[in-house]
Amino acid sequence: MQSKPRQWQWAVPWLFLAPALIVFTWFKFVPIAKGMVMSLHNMKFFGPDEWVGLAHYERAISDSALHAAVGNTLLYVIVSTVVGGVLAFCVALALQDQARHVRIIRTAIFIPAVTSVAILSEIWRIVFYPAANGVANSFIALFYIPAQSWMADPDQALYVVILLQIWKSIPYNMVIFLAGLAGINRELYDAADVDGANVWRKLWHVTLPGLIPAFSVVIMLSFIRGFRVFTEIYTTTGGGPAGRTEVIMTVIFKTGFERLDYGYAAAVSFLLVAFTVLLTVLHITIKNRISRF
Amino acid sequence: MKYCKLGLAIATAGALLATPVIASETVSVWMRYGENERPVLDKLVAEFNSQTGHEVDLFLANTDFETRLARAAAGGNLPDIIVNDATAIGQLLEMGVVREIDRASFVGGDEIFDVAWDSTLGPDGKHYGVPTSAQAFAVFVRKDWREALGLEKPQTWEELFELARAFTEDDPDGNGEADTYGYVMPVSATRGYATWFLSDLIWQAGGAFVSDDGGTFHATLNTAEVATGVEFGRSFICAGYAQPAAITATTGDTTPVFASGQAGIYRSGPYHIAPLYGEPGKDLVEVILPPAGPAGRDSLGEGEAAFITVTSEIPEIAQSFIEFLVSEKGQRLGMAEGMDSSPIVRLSVNKSVDTLAVRQDEGWATFAEQFGEAGHYFPRVPNWKPIRQMTADGFNRILADCDSDIGAELAAMDGIVNAELDRQGVLSK
Numbered sequence: 001m002q003s004k005p006r007q008w009q010w011a012v013p014w015l016f017l018a019p020a021l022i023v024f025t026w027f028k029f030v031p032i033a034k035g036m037v038m039s040l041h042n043m044k045f046f047g048p049d050e051w052v053g054l055a056h057y058e059r060a061i062s063d064s065a066l067h068a069a070v071g072n073t074l075l076y077v078i079v080s081t082v083v084g085g086v087l088a089f090c091v092a093l094a095l096q097d098q099a100r101h102v103r104i105i106r107t108a109i110f111i112p113a114v115t116s117v118a119i120l121s122e123i124w125r126i127v128f129y130p131a132a133n134g135v136a137n138s139f140i141a142l143f144y145i146p147a148q149s150w151m152a153d154p155d156q157a158l159y160v161v162i163l164l165q166i167w168k169s170i171p172y173n174m175v176i177f178l179a180g181l182a183g184i185n186r187e188l189y190d191a192a193d194v195d196g197a198n199v200w201r202k203l204w205h206v207t208l209p210g211l212i213p214a215f216s217v218v219i220m221l222s223f224i225r226g227f228r229v230f231t232e233i234y235t236t237t238g239g240g241p242a243g244r245t246e247v248i249m250t251v252i253f254k255t256g257f258e259r260l261d262y263g264y265a266a267a268v269s270f271l272l273v274a275f276t277v278l279l280t281v282l283h284i285t286i287k288n289r290i291s292r293f
Numbered sequence: 294m295k296y297c298k299l300g301l302a303i304a305t306a307g308a309l310l311a312t313p314v315i316a317s318e319t320v321s322v323w324m325r326y327g328e329n330e331r332p333v334l335d336k337l338v339a340e341f342n343s344q345t346g347h348e349v350d351l352f353l354a355n356t357d358f359e360t361r362l363a364r365a366a367a368g369g370n371l372p373d374i375i376v377n378d379a380t381a382i383g384q385l386l387e388m389g390v391v392r393e394i395d396r397a398s399f400v401g402g403d404e405i406f407d408v409a410w411d412s413t414l415g416p417d418g419k420h421y422g423v424p425t426s427a428q429a430f431a432v433f434v435r436k437d438w439r440e441a442l443g444l445e446k447p448q449t450w451e452e453l454f455e456l457a458r459a460f461t462e463d464d465p466d467g468n469g470e471a472d473t474y475g476y477v478m479p480v481s482a483t484r485g486y487a488t489w490f491l492s493d494l495i496w497q498a499g500g501a502f503v504s505d506d507g508g509t510f511h512a513t514l515n516t517a518e519v520a521t522g523v524e525f526g527r528s529f530i531c532a533g534y535a536q537p538a539a540i541t542a543t544t545g546d547t548t549p550v551f552a553s554g555q556a557g558i559y560r561s562g563p564y565h566i567a568p569l570y571g572e573p574g575k576d577l578v579e580v581i582l583p584p585a586g587p588a589g590r591d592s593l594g595e596g597e598a599a600f601i602t603v604t605s606e607i608p609e610i611a612q613s614f615i616e617f618l619v620s621e622k623g624q625r626l627g628m629a630e631g632m633d634s635s636p637i638v639r640l641s642v643n644k645s646v647d648t649l650a651v652r653q654d655e656g657w658a659t660f661a662e663q664f665g666e667a668g669h670y671f672p673r674v675p676n677w678k679p680i681r682q683m684t685a686d687g688f689n690r691i692l693a694d695c696d697s698d699i700g701a702e703l704a705a706m707d708g709i710v711n712a713e714l715d716r717q718g719v720l721s722k
Binding site for chain 1: 367
């Protein structure tokens with residue numbers, strides 16, 4: 001009699017997952033599959049679509065505009081992940097205290113993470129308005145630095161939008177690090193104290209190894225966020241000046257919704273999805289290797 | 294009595310049979326306008342309804358119009374009529390969603406200016422839409438600033454540049470601070486703004502985007518004339534006489550710059566007359582003809598057009614709505630005559646409507662004069678939009694760097710445009 005319910009026990013987790021799975025299937029997996037099919041066609045909107053096989057993928061390989069965008073995206077991802085991660089780690093170390101004033105500062109720091117990107121972008125455009133009396137230019141004028149063109153300068157624009165991403169991601173990463181710090185066994189610090197370890201030794205041998213899972217989450221999320229960045233770019237520079245802030249997603253958007261070349265846009269999107277999946281798998285593998293030691 | 298009733302019944306039935314019964318239909322219409330234009334459109338629709346008994350289901354969208362249209366096309370949910378920029382015709386034809394209009398059987402077709410009809414020609418020489426409104430670009434200037442500095446209305450490029458310099462350096466608003474600029478330039482690559490803005494200067498310098506070799510085309514950007522036009526545009530930015538951030542600005546950014554008194558020269562269309570007469574104010578703004586370059590004062594001519602979709606099940610009724618829209622009555626209503634609302638008809642396409650008599654305003658008169666004498670349409674390649682975007686990317690690169698090699702960049706753009714013309718099947722061999 002007891003064996004019967006056990007027979008169906010495997011179904012219980014699936015039943016709990018079912019609502020989310022159904023929604024995900026309909027809104028994520030089905031569109032992904034449709035996108036895949038679309039990428040093999042020239043979309044006609046009207047009448048039968050034209051089968052082109054892998055032509056769009058071949059075009060992506062030789063598309064120099066896309067290559068430039070991939071380069072910009074890589075720079076965007078690497079700089080924002082490294083700088084955003086390191087700064088967030090420092091902020092988390094400084095704010096791991098439980099004092100009341102720290103909580104106020106934590107809240108203040110967290111505000112960019114919960115504010116709409118469109119609003120942050122508008123703030124950025126105001127702060128970095130390239131007039132001599134712009135906010136950022138007025139500030140650097142205090143140090144006798146001449147006014148800069150910021151997002152209107154092809155050589156600076158990408159770094160200014162990367163700074164926006166860093167500002168936005170620090171609080172998010174900080175919370176992950178704070179959670180990681182709280183999870184480190186206090187006894188390890190006590191033991192290190194007994195051994196006479198100084199602050200740096202404790203950081204290197206206790207804190208950092210204990211934060212590997214937190215670093216892992218931060219890096220993975222930053223990578224994924226960075227590769228599919230769109231709103232931050234589209235609302236600040238629109239990919240300009242001179243295409244120097246063009247990223248993969250803005251290229252996809254322009255190809256799809258401005259040139260209405262849905263087939264090619266779908267192909268590039270699919271490559272981005274495949275790359276993100278690959279990156280995630282790679283990351284998890286590396287993380288597992290490290291945590292084994 | 295019985296016979297009397299029967300006779301009445303027969304007479305009634307006879308009368309019913311004699312009068313053709315027209316079922317009231319609903320025409321769905323998508324228009325690239327916003328809520329500012331709704332009062333005018335509601336009035337138009339009410340008048341059409343009272344004349345024909347047919348209803349009109351209006352959908353208005355100023356932003357992402359093409360994207361919504363593409364979605365509707367992909368989902369098989371197109372409206373009966375699309376009213377959009379006439380330049381969208383290439384894209385609509387490429388999508389295969391609009392049907393041919395027979396100009397001969399179009400009621401009132403001979404009342405429409407030929408130059409306007411030309412804007413709806415497909416590459417096969419047939420009409421695929423009906424022009425509903427026309428316009429050309431001119432230049433708004435802060436009259437009070439110009440007069441305060443004792444300068445004349447600029448008539449040449451040199452005078453325009455001098456005005457921009459004076460507006461930037463000579464404190465035209467007299468507040469003692471260097472907080473004003475000359476020329477307001479939307480030259481972002483987004484949606485092709487850089488090309489849209491520079492086209493005037495290129496034509497004024499005597500250049501052209503492509504050469505029409507009789508149905509086929511080849512790019513002609515790498516010429517001394519185009520370089521002159523682009524370099525003149527760049528000189529405002531490099532001298533600091535354009536507003537800051539011009540290089541990433543679209544018209545959404547630039548209109549407030551002029552309206553709020555940060556800069557004093559703005560090239561735009563007649564649709565900005567009403568907003569700019571509101572702010573900074575009618576007394577402070579004047580409309581001038583575009584200052585002439587080496588080859589004249591041509592400026593972009595544009596217009597709107599109505600298209601009937603291939604999916605429409607009531608094309609005759611859809612056409613009757615368009616016939617009403619371009620009739621004298623429809624055009625007058627569309628011009629918001631006697632209303633305090635934004636018009637949907639800028640310059641009338643109907644020969645019977647005297648635009649100036651309806652408008653009675655110097656600014657409108659200037660726009661009408663410019664359209665009549667020096668309006669210049671974009672080249673009639675099958676699909677202009679991708680070329681507009683590609684050239685805008687190139688122009689944006691040139692304008693972003695004061696030391697960039699204009700000739701080399703234009704030569705590269707020629708290659709890109711020719712490749713696109715080839716893709717569209719119209720490259721001259």
